[in-house]
Amino acid sequence: MTTLDALFTVKGKVVAITGGGGAIGQASALLLSSAGATVALLDRNLAAAQEGQRKVEDQGGNAMALECDITSPEQVKQAFASVLTQHQRLDVLVNNAALVRRVPALDTTLAEWREVMDVNLNAAFVCSTEAARHMRDGGAIINLASIMGVSGGGAYPIASYHASKGGLINLTRALAVEWAHMKIRVNAIAPTWVRTEFTKALLDDPKVSSELLKLMPMRQFAETQDVAAAVLYLASPASRMVTGHVLAVDGGYLAS
Numbered sequence: 001m002t003t004l005d006a007l008f009t010v011k012g013k014v015v016a017i018t019g020g021g022g023a024i025g026q027a028s029a030l031l032l033s034s035a036g037a038t039v040a041l042l043d044r045n046l047a048a049a050q051e052g053q054r055k056v057e058d059q060g061g062n063a064m065a066l067e068c069d070i071t072s073p074e075q076v077k078q079a080f081a082s083v084l085t086q087h088q089r090l091d092v093l094v095n096n097a098a099l100v101r102r103v104p105a106l107d108t109t110l111a112e113w114r115e116v117m118d119v120n121l122n123a124a125f126v127c128s129t130e131a132a133r134h135m136r137d138g139g140a141i142i143n144l145a146s147i148m149g150v151s152g153g154g155a156y157p158i159a160s161y162h163a164s165k166g167g168l169i170n171l172t173r174a175l176a177v178e179w180a181h182m183k184i185r186v187n188a189i190a191p192t193w194v195r196t197e198f199t200k201a202l203l204d205d206p207k208v209s210s211e212l213l214k215l216m217p218m219r220q221f222a223e224t225q226d227v228a229a230a231v232l233y234l235a236s237p238a239s240r241m242v243t244g245h246v247l248a249v250d251g252g253y254l255a256s
Helices: 024-033 048-060 073-087 110-132 159-178 204-216 225-234
Strands: 014-017 039-044 062-067 094-095 137-146 184-191 246-249
Touching: 014 024, 014 073, 024 039, 024 048, 024 062, 024 094, 024 184, 024 225, 039 048, 039 073, 048 073, 062 073, 073 110, 073 137, 094 110, 110 137, 110 159, 110 184, 137 159, 159 184, 184 225, 225 246
Parallel strands: 014 039, 014 094, 039 062, 094 137, 137 184, 184 246
Antiparallel strands: none
């Protein structure tokens, strides 16, 4: 396994991506498909997931779109059952779906706190445990965390998001240790601010964006392709000895 193609192939693998209709989910699906994977895009917005499916199929790949609210364990089980029925296997899970509430801690209601935890942490646990039950030949679980899960700082208050992503990072480590004997690798990616509709209001504001760029030595925001490349690495044989790791895609934010 010394050639470039052999290291970064996911040919024959079946990959499930939560939040598959979003910008990072679609970018990851397109790159994984180009490397040989069959992708299942799970999203509570079925139309968005179907858009991602069309993009994958337009480039000659194989994809399926599934409507799934990942905060519902029953819907998660049904979605994974559909993947297994159609493809008979599951090799990679990308826990990509996320929710943010940009609200100061003193103004955050318990309902808002729980909503963020349900999407960012609880659902990732449910999806991971369900996926692990079906990874017969080992596999890879990739959690989309955040620089906010490693640091407490930022340009605006989002305590619930910080806490949920910090929990996701330590869940990553715990599952990596617990499932190593099953040959299931569990890793996380900690991106900086990525140019998506999710961050558009912030990054399109010159005053805000200039302050955010000051926090990153590289002085540039990430693109969805930057995150997708990290997903491919952690899904591929190139990272066969990497587990329990948090891969920062952050322009140097965490190093500064």
